[in-house]
Amino acid sequence: MENKKDGKILDKGPFYHGTKADLKIGDLLSAGFQSNYYPEITMNHIYFTALQNGAGLAAALAKGDGQERIYIVEPTGEFENDPNVTDKKFPGNPTRSYRSTEPLKIVGEITEWIKLTDEELQNWRERIAKLRENPDAEIIN
Known part of the structure; x- marks a missing residue:
C-alpha cells in the first residue's frame, strides 16, 4: 500500500518496525498496545x-527483555506521516516515520544493523524522560 497525499506518493519504502517481540514472517503487527514512551497510553496506531x-x-527502546x-x-492499509515527529519536531519528514491504524505485515527481518551503545541508549532514555516532564510534549495518538 502506498501513502498518497494529493495524488503524490510520499514514500515507497522498504519499511521497518523495531521491537523486542519474537515474530514470524506473515504475522501482523497492529495497534492497541501500550506506548514504549508513554506506557499509560494505549496506541491507536502502529x-x-x-x-x-x-x-x-x-x-x-522497546519494552521487554527479548532480543532487539x-x-x-x-502496510496493509493507508498510512500517514507520524505527527509526533513530522513538523512538530522536524520540518517535513526527515525521519521517514509513519503510522497506520491498519496492521503491518511482516515480510522479512534485518539481522545486522548498527546498534546503539549503552551510552547512546542512556542518552535517549534521558531525552524521553525530559520530554515527559514537558506538558507541551504530549503524544498525538
Whole structure:
C-alpha cells in the first residue's frame, strides 16, 4: 500500500518496525498496545519507518527483555506521516516515520544493523524522560 497525499506518493519504502517481540514472517503487527514512551497510553496506531537506524532505535527502546529485532514490514492499509515527529519536531519528514491504524505485515527481518551503545541508549532514555516532564510534549495518538 502506498501513502498518497494529493495524488503524490510520499514514500515507497522498504519499511521497518523495531521491537523486542519474537515474530514470524506473515504475522501482523497492529495497534492497541501500550506506548514504549508513554506506557499509560494505549496506541491507536502502529508505527514504522523507512530508516533501518530509526527502527533500531525503536527496538532498543522497546519494552521487554527479548532480543532487539528489526522487521521488514508492508502496510496493509493507508498510512500517514507520524505527527509526533513530522513538523512538530522536524520540518517535513526527515525521519521517514509513519503510522497506520491498519496492521503491518511482516515480510522479512534485518539481522545486522548498527546498534546503539549503552551510552547512546542512556542518552535517549534521558531525552524521553525530559520530554515527559514537558506538558507541551504530549503524544498525538
